[in-house]
Amino acid sequence: MQITIYIHNKPVYLVDALDEQLEKWHHQPETIFIDELDMHTIKSMLHEINLPEIRRGIFLHADLGELKSQFLKNLKCM
Numbered sequence: 001m002q003i004t005i006y007i008h009n010k011p012v013y014l015v016d017a018l019d020e021q022l023e024k025w026h027h028q029p030e031t032i033f034i035d036e037l038d039m040h041t042i043k044s045m046l047h048e049i050n051l052p053e054i055r056r057g058i059f060l061h062a063d064l065g066e067l068k069s070q071f072l073k074n075l076k077c078m
Contacts, residue, residue, distance in 0.1 A: 001064050005071070007049050012057040014071060016064040025056060032057040037067055042074040 002022075003014040013022060025031045032048045034041045034057070041059075049057050061067040 003064065003068055005075070007046070007057075007075075010049055010054065010056055012045065012049060012059060012071075014059050014061075014064065014067050016060070016062055016067075018058070018060065022058055026058055029053075030055040033060070034058070035060040037061045037070060039070075039074065042071055045071075046074065 001016050002019070005012045005014065015022060018026060026033050030053055032045055032054055034045055037059075045057050045059060048054055059067060059071065
């Protein structure tokens with residue numbers, strides 16, 4: 001399953017598994033890939049998605065509901 005959130009017109013994919021397209025993007029230098037959920041990694045994603053060379057972010061966690069909740073909570077704090 002996947003939730004897409006746009007930050008400054010760049011997609012951040014919150015996922016519980018990688019599909020074929022995300023697997024391809026996962027290995028590209030213009031993609032941020034994070035697979036650990038904590039406050040530091042969320043802040044890192046929110047910081048790095050603003051860099052001009054970054055085109056997308058992928059955040060992988062087994063519990064998509066928890067990932068969404070924690071990510072949106074930190075997004076509102078910005």
